[in-house]
Amino acid sequence: MTELSRKNFLRFLAASLSSLGSLYLAGCLNQDKLLSRSISPDKISPTPFLPDPTEPVSTATVEPTPTNQPTETPAPSPTLAPPDLAVARNGKPEEMVRAAVKALGGMGRFVKPGDQVIVKPNICVAYHSYEYAATTNPWVVGTVVKLALEAGAKSVKVMDYPFAGTAKQAYQISGIQAEVQKAGGKMVVMSGIKFVQTDIPGGKDLKSARIFDDVLRADVLINVPIAKNHGLALLTLAMKNLMGVIYDRPYMHAKLGQRLADLSTRVRSHLVIVDAVRMLMAKGPSGGDLGDVKKADTIIASPDIVAADSYAATLFGYRPDQFGYINKGAQMGLGTKDLNNMRIEVIPFG
Amino acid sequence: MADPNVPQSKKLSPENWLSLRKVSQIFFLLLFLVVFLWSRREFYLNSSLESGFKETLINLPLRLDPLVMLAQSIASRKLLLGAILALVTVAISLLLGRVWCGWFCPVGTILDWIPVRSWKKKSPAVPDKLRGIKYALLLIILFAAILGNLSLLIFDPLTIGYRTLTTAIWPVLDQGFTAVELALFRVPFLAPAVGWFDSLIRPAIFPAHPAVYRYGWLFGGFFIALVGLNALAPRFWCRYLCPLGGLLGVLGKYSLVHCEISENCSRCESCLPACPTGAIQQEGHMFCDPGECTMCMACAVDCPTGQVNFPAKSTRFFHQPYDIGRRKALFSLGSAVVGVGLLKSNLISDLPSPKMIRPPGVMNDMLLSTCIRCGECSTVCPTNAIQMAVFEGGVEGFWTPVLVPRIGYCDYSCNACGQVCPVEAIPPLNLEIKRQQVIGKAEIDRNRCLPWAENQPCIVCEEMCPIPEKAIELEVVEVRAEGGGTITLQRPRVISHLCLGCGICENKCPAPGMAAIQVSAHEGNHSGRNQHRRGHGD
Numbered sequence: 051m052t053e054l055s056r057k058n059f060l061r062f063l064a065a066s067l068s069s070l071g072s073l074y075l076a077g078c079l080n081q082d083k084l085l086s087r088s089i090s091p092d093k094i095s096p097t098p099f100l101p102d103p104t105e106p107v108s109t110a111t112v113e114p115t116p117t118n119q120p121t122e123t124p125a126p127s128p129t130l131a132p133p134d135l136a137v138a139r140n141g142k143p144e145e146m147v148r149a150a151v152k153a154l155g156g157m158g159r160f161v162k163p164g165d166q167v168i169v170k171p172n173i174c175v176a177y178h179s180y181e182y183a184a185t186t187n188p189w190v191v192g193t194v195v196k197l198a199l200e201a202g203a204k205s206v207k208v209m210d211y212p213f214a215g216t217a218k219q220a221y222q223i224s225g226i227q228a229e230v231q232k233a234g235g236k237m238v239v240m241s242g243i244k245f246v247q248t249d250i251p252g253g254k255d256l257k258s259a260r261i262f263d264d265v266l267r268a269d270v271l272i273n274v275p276i277a278k279n280h281g282l283a284l285l286t287l288a289m290k291n292l293m294g295v296i297y298d299r300p301y302m303h304a305k306l307g308q309r310l311a312d313l314s315t316r317v318r319s320h321l322v323i324v325d326a327v328r329m330l331m332a333k334g335p336s337g338g339d340l341g342d343v344k345k346a347d348t349i350i351a352s353p354d355i356v357a358a359d360s361y362a363a364t365l366f367g368y369r370p371d372q373f374g375y376i377n378k379g380a381q382m383g384l385g386t387k388d389l390n391n392m393r394i395e396v397i398p399f400g
Numbered sequence: 401m402a403d404p405n406v407p408q409s410k411k412l413s414p415e416n417w418l419s420l421r422k423v424s425q426i427f428f429l430l431l432f433l434v435v436f437l438w439s440r441r442e443f444y445l446n447s448s449l450e451s452g453f454k455e456t457l458i459n460l461p462l463r464l465d466p467l468v469m470l471a472q473s474i475a476s477r478k479l480l481l482g483a484i485l486a487l488v489t490v491a492i493s494l495l496l497g498r499v500w501c502g503w504f505c506p507v508g509t510i511l512d513w514i515p516v517r518s519w520k521k522k523s524p525a526v527p528d529k530l531r532g533i534k535y536a537l538l539l540i541i542l543f544a545a546i547l548g549n550l551s552l553l554i555f556d557p558l559t560i561g562y563r564t565l566t567t568a569i570w571p572v573l574d575q576g577f578t579a580v581e582l583a584l585f586r587v588p589f590l591a592p593a594v595g596w597f598d599s600l601i602r603p604a605i606f607p608a609h610p611a612v613y614r615y616g617w618l619f620g621g622f623f624i625a626l627v628g629l630n631a632l633a634p635r636f637w638c639r640y641l642c643p644l645g646g647l648l649g650v651l652g653k654y655s656l657v658h659c660e661i662s663e664n665c666s667r668c669e670s671c672l673p674a675c676p677t678g679a680i681q682q683e684g685h686m687f688c689d690p691g692e693c694t695m696c697m698a699c700a701v702d703c704p705t706g707q708v709n710f711p712a713k714s715t716r717f718f719h720q721p722y723d724i725g726r727r728k729a730l731f732s733l734g735s736a737v738v739g740v741g742l743l744k745s746n747l748i749s750d751l752p753s754p755k756m757i758r759p760p761g762v763m764n765d766m767l768l769s770t771c772i773r774c775g776e777c778s779t780v781c782p783t784n785a786i787q788m789a790v791f792e793g794g795v796e797g798f799w800t801p802v803l804v805p806r807i808g809y810c811d812y813s814c815n816a817c818g819q820v821c822p823v824e825a826i827p828p829l830n831l832e833i834k835r836q837q838v839i840g841k842a843e844i845d846r847n848r849c850l851p852w853a854e855n856q857p858c859i860v861c862e863e864m865c866p867i868p869e870k871a872i873e874l875e876v877v878e879v880r881a882e883g884g885g886t887i888t889l890q891r892p893r894v895i896s897h898l899c900l901g902c903g904i905c906e907n908k909c910p911a912p913g914m915a916a917i918q919v920s921a922h923e924g925n926h927s928g929r930n931q932h933r934r935g936h937g938d
Contacts, residue, residue, distance in 0.1 A: 177812050177866055178460075211865070214812065214904060215782070241593070243585055281859035300908065303910065333869070335863060
């Protein structure tokens with residue numbers, strides 16, 4: 051082996067460092083193009099749905115309207131268009147998720163073969179098992195993963211960034227890891243370096259944020275929050291669940307409603323499935339007292355994040371317009387909060 | 401390879417022994433690192449107290465350290481079962497002398513690798529009597545241990561190794577890797593590779609959250625100084641200062657196998673520069689002091705005539721001027737008594753500062769006589785809440801664990817520090833019991849709290865509180881807005897009897913700089929053993 055003289059070594063070092071440096075600079079120069087994989091405006095509005103003639107439309111009966119809930123227009127649907135929102139009740143988590151997604155036209159409407167799918171449940175802490183309703187029901191998440199894979203997804207990654215403890219531990223304690231792996235999905239620990247500074251062109255207050263790279267790159271994002279109490283937001287639902295994909299969360303708390311709506315313009319949930327199998331009625335978001343948990347056995351599914359959150363709010367006896375982020379989201383055209391003017395299909399079990 | 405016709409000597413040549421030693425040194429250094437990495441990772445996940453295999457392995461190096469185990473047993477007045485492992489090292493030392501230093505010790509290995517060749521000529525000769533320092537240090541540690549003090553264990557080489565890895569080497573590597581990853585991640589075609597590294601390799605080596613340690617420069621500087629002393633003499637630390645080396649040296653004096661230079665030695669003095677600890681004396685005939693010899697075999701390799709052997713026979717007792725004598729013993733006893741007396745008059749363990757929040761399950765006044773200052777709790781703490789105290793705990797409490805909530809919080813679902821502590825200074829508690837340990841109490845500073853001082857909505861402390869009943873309640877109040885009219889606000893209030901002092905509220909408080917909610921050490925965490933010394937009989 052030839053010995054490298056000091057001079058040659060230094061030359062080699064300088065050459066490699068300068069090439070690395072120029073690569074880096076090149077990366078920085080094109081940062082806008084390279085890093086902000088901006089979504090064209092037509093992708094922000096929900097894509098118009100073309101009914102699949104082969105998919106039979108669910109013929110489930112429409113439940114009588116509960117008193118505290120908005121009128122559900124029965125779907126006469128001459129065009130066989132799916133409802134805006136589907137609600138499954140009183141079943142097992144898996145059958146409710148399957149029925150609700152089927153009512154919307156099946157997972158094939160959202161996930162195309164070969165798509166890379168990210169499922170974002172709420173796994174905010176590593177304190178308790180799923181019975182305490184601080185984290186999304188594991189079977190709900192597992193079923194979503196199964197459905198995505200059945201629809202031909204190339205990969206399904208499941209992730210969240212807990213605010214306390216470590217993700218690895220939270221994934222395990224919540225029980226979500228076991229169900230996701232059984233279903234064939236992959237749990238991903240969200241690492242700090244992958245939160246890239248990203249422009250939010252549609253944002254009114256939040257113009258830029260560090261957003262997790264995989265979420266920006268994914269073809270489909272399925273947002274699977276659990277419906278639970280939160281001191282500031284009243285409830286944490288789908289729009290608030292997206293806090294988990296950004297880095298600087300304390301910043302969000304001031305002007306929470308507007309900033310959450312801004313975030314949703316950039317990180318679009320293609321499908322929202324609200325887990326209300328168990329609802330945490332108080333002491334959220336971390337919970338810990340089974341006395342605060344109410345078994346509601348409900349699954350809400352919709353491609354419209356504002357509609358899904360609005361419906362979920364009614365389960366707690368709130369009106370959608372009591373929520374800052376629902377109001378701002380509706381104002382910004384992310385969806386509709388008017389439950390009287392949307393077609394809701396209710397699928398009762400048992 | 402070996403010709404079967406030529407009878408092979410069954411004995412290994414000195415060169416082979418030397419290679420064997422180097423392999424052993426590398427192996428044990430790597431083992432030390434692997435064990436360190438295991439304690440760094442989230443091994444405690446779902447580990448119950450019964451299945452303690454990994455815990456045992458993680459604690460193995462320190463439990464093999466006879467100085468730490470002896471001093472800790474004396475000071476804490478408690479013999480831990482794991483401490484018996486130290487007898488293995490004692491037995492090996494009685495059999496083979498200071499092989500620990502030459503063959504196993506990770507710090508010794510690193511010191512062996514520091515080149516001294518260029519410095520050697522310029523450096524002044526170090527007087528031999530300085531070798532006495534390590535014996536004096538050893539005696540002071542042991543006498544102080546009798547008086548219940550373990551402060552000087554900061555000079556044990558293994559605790560130095562752990563502390564330096566934890567607080568200096570790992571954070572620096574972590575930062576370096578993060579910076580490189582961040583830079584390369586921006587280069588489009590490298591991003592997948594970086595992502596792969598980041599998801600597969602990085603979690604195995606680095607903690608989930610960036611390692612943050614106060615006074616990293618101090619811990620790193622201490623180690624650099626220790627290594628830098630090599631400029632004065634090879635293995636300066638091991639020769640003159642290391643108290644564990646002193647203890648093993650005392651045992652080595654009586655070891656069965658030892659280095660012997662035969663009577664036929666030609667006094668060519670080739671062995672003198674070869675010996676890394678300068679153990680070979682040349683008064684009268686050449687001989688090797690077994691209290692200083694690390695059995696490294698370098699002299700045997702360098703001896704041109706093969707006069708150095710390692711026979712297994714009882715040794716003549718060599719007493720050197722630097723060895724332990726009556727005068728040294730009395731000096732050490734005096735230093736220990738005066739030193740510990742001066743430290744105790746500080747009452748630091750009895751009247752601790754409110755900022756000395758100790759890990760869960762610890763009695764604040766007992767920690768100083770049980771903690772060996774190894775910093776493993778700090779290594780394992782997933783949020784970096786456990787830092788090593790510098791002066792806030794008094795000189796006596798140097799490098800004992802203290803929680804700094806603004807850096808990290810005590811995670812509600814973690815009991816790792818108690819599991820990893822090699823001497824149960826932090827008691828091993830299962831999660832249910834750990835969740836009942838009160839380490840402090842939170843207090844809100846209404847002059848800084850956003851809803852109190854500025855009428856701005858903020859509920860972060862309540863949101864973060866992990867207690868099922870919530871130790872922070874939100875009071876809904878109507879307040880006058882600045883421009884007239886009223887606004888509805890939620891103002892936090894601590895329910896003190898529910899608060900455990902985990903500090904997540906202080907950690908996440910969005911008030912800039914100093915948090916508007918702060919945790920103070922819990923007064924109740926006192927065994928009361930030394931109550932009489934408080935003087936006011938409460």
